[in-house]
Amino acid sequence: xxxxxxxxxxxxxxxxxxxxxxxxxxxxxxxxxxxxxxxxxxxxxxxxxxxxxxxxxxxxxxxxxxxxxxxxxxxxxxxxxxxxxxxxxxxxxxxxxxxxxxxxxxxxxxxxxxxxxxxxxxxxxxxxxxxxxxxxxxxxxxxxxxxxxxxxxxxxxxxxxxxxxxxx
Numbered sequence: 164x165x166x167x168x169x170x171x172x173x174x175x176x177x178x179x180x181x182x183x184x185x186x187x188x189x190x191x192x193x194x195x196x197x198x199x200x201x202x203x204x205x206x207x208x209x210x211x212x213x214x215x216x217x218x219x220x221x222x223x224x225x226x227x228x229x230x231x232x233x234x235x236x237x238x239x240x241x242x243x244x245x246x247x248x249x250x251x252x253x254x255x256x257x258x259x260x261x262x263x264x265x266x267x268x269x270x271x272x273x274x275x276x277x278x279x280x281x282x283x284x285x286x287x288x289x290x291x292x293x294x295x296x297x298x299x300x301x302x303x304x305x306x307x308x309x310x311x312x313x314x315x316x317x318x319x320x321x322x323x324x325x326x327x328x329x330x331x
């Protein structure tokens with residue numbers, strides 16, 4: 164992990180501007196064109212599944228999860244996971260991922276989708292979505308479309324478009 168005195172806690176009201184600046188430093192202006200960003204656009208992230216990492220009083224990382232529709236199933240979209248560039252490669256991102264997945268499982272969520280690096284996210288069980296099984300609302304490298312079943316078998320029979328959660 165890291166030798167930093169790291170605190171991971173739920174994201175609190177009033178941190179949005181700090182987190183947005185962190186996203187800007189980590190991802191730059193190109194983040195708005197990404198398909199995962201387009202899925203999150205206009206949909207609020209889940210406060211009970213979103214966390215920040217602090218060293219002292221400095222926010223050095225953030226993770227947000229957003230409810231989405233995966234075919235006919237409900238799921239959550241993991242991301243963005245953001246770490247302050249000066250604090251990267253110290254285990255902060257993985258600590259945030261683990262914390263958010265624990266919270267998602269405890270709240271009864273069954274499926275987590277993300278666009279990311281399989282070697283990194285595979286460490287917590289994410290697997291590549293079979294080609295053609297899900298349709299994203301924009302271009303995505305199929306090798307980076309990953310799914311995690313928080314409940315065994317939850318992805319069986321799930322296919323179709325991925326989008327904002329439809330209200331019943």
